[in-house]
Amino acid sequence: MQTRATSHVKRKNKNTVHARASFPQLIVAELNDMVSQETAREFARLRGVCTLSTGDETRMPPTGTGFEAYMASVEHLWAAMGDMLPGKECPGGRGVAGGHELMHRSAAALRLIRNHEAVIRDVCNPLQTNVEGKELTQTHLTRVHVDNVRYVEEALRMVTIRLLGVDEGGQAPILDRNNPLQAQVWAATTMFVTARLQLGNEKKGRAPDMAADAGLAMRAALTEIGREAIGL
Numbered sequence: 001m002q003t004r005a006t007s008h009v010k011r012k013n014k015n016t017v018h019a020r021a022s023f024p025q026l027i028v029a030e031l032n033d034m035v036s037q038e039t040a041r042e043f044a045r046l047r048g049v050c051t052l053s054t055g056d057e058t059r060m061p062p063t064g065t066g067f068e069a070y071m072a073s074v075e076h077l078w079a080a081m082g083d084m085l086p087g088k089e090c091p092g093g094r095g096v097a098g099g100h101e102l103m104h105r106s107a108a109a110l111r112l113i114r115n116h117e118a119v120i121r122d123v124c125n126p127l128q129t130n131v132e133g134k135e136l137t138q139t140h141l142t143r144v145h146v147d148n149v150r151y152v153e154e155a156l157r158m159v160t161i162r163l164l165g166v167d168e169g170g171q172a173p174i175l176d177r178n179n180p181l182q183a184q185v186w187a188a189t190t191m192f193v194t195a196r197l198q199l200g201n202e203k204k205g206r207a208p209d210m211a212a213d214a215g216l217a218m219r220a221a222l223t224e225i226g227r228e229a230i231g232l
Helices: 004-011 013-046 067-073 075-084 095-099 102-114 116-123 146-164 180-196 212-229
Strands: 049-051 057-059
Touching (some): 075 102, 075 146, 095 146, 102 146, 102 212, 116 180, 146 212
């Protein structure tokens, strides 16, 4: 049975070498497309779901705001970052990308990408219960108003991009120096998540959010974006 690829080579016999060279590229493109489709399906499955530090999943109670609609509108951006895993080696690179090993940055990025909706929800939670429907903890921390979910999401998307060490074009949001609210929310978001990040025994009875080395990379990326937000 003649395949489409071999038929193409025979018809284009004057360009046989070129056709044969492009065949692996075609296979790679098809595989990448399959991976992207699978990533999109997984993100759709995880919509509205929080993955706990134990690995268990729980559905988050609805907020009754525009939060869920906004998160659905940016789901493709997070799925695209999922396709960028494990990220890139950045020997000698600046900031978090150059200061932490790829395996640790990748582990932190994976945790944030997979659970981004729950983390963003935690930062701007408008309810009196947490993402599991339980009583709020660490109420001394100041949350961001849910109306500013866009800027919370931008800040954490930028943190993820820095962890991956990839090109900051495409998926990267732009920090507008003429928009003080955006800068304030980016800074507030990074401070809140840093304070909530559990790596050891910060809060007794609560399991670590990730391995220590991954957590250090996460903290470094959060600090990096927070400092940039306030112009440092």
